[in-house]
């Protein structure tokens with residue numbers, strides 16, 4: 001009885017909520033809310049979410065950032081033929097979650113998402129430049145930009161292959 005109650009409680013937690021395939025994007029299983037896949041713990045408090053102008057600002061940054069990566073003459077080739085619709089959604093979720101702006105992340109972990117992509121350190125640097133440009137265009141303060149980049153930096157070891 002107690003075990004059944006515990007199992008029920010676990011099944012009902014948001015971390016285990018199954019999601020349906022989102023229209024407009026290719027299906028990538030599993031669709032589940034799993035904070036540990038996001039690659040970093042969220043910031044405490046609301047200052048970072050405010051600095052990024054909340055979910056609206058984060059959405060604008062992700063739109064610009066993803067579009068610039070696809071159009072980039074140096075790293076665009078890595079993004080070609082990938083699912084831009086899904087990437088915008090899951091990247092928004094990841095940024096929003098880490099910035100503590102009220103989202104859950106439902107994408108893959110960073111190692112699985114970048115497996116066999118052949119990403120090199122130079123590609124990573126270029127991607128960071130594109131993210132900086134997108135944050136600058138949104139008017140995010142320099143200190144907040146750097147705090148966010150410092151959160152993302154350790155993910156390098158799961159993204160860059162050598």
Ligand code: HEM
Nearest residue numbers: 075078079082090091094107108113123124127152155159
């Ligand atoms: C800290 C750095 C990075 C972060 C935080 C990050 C984050 C993400 C996230 C959240 C996804 C989506 C996962 C999913 O939908 O399940 C993703 C996918 C992807 N990332 Fe990154 N990424 C980083 C670095 C890079 C770099 C340097 C490149 C290449 C230059 C890259 C190329 C891609 C591509 C092509 C996909 C799509 C994969 C697919 O749809 O199968 N990423 N990334």
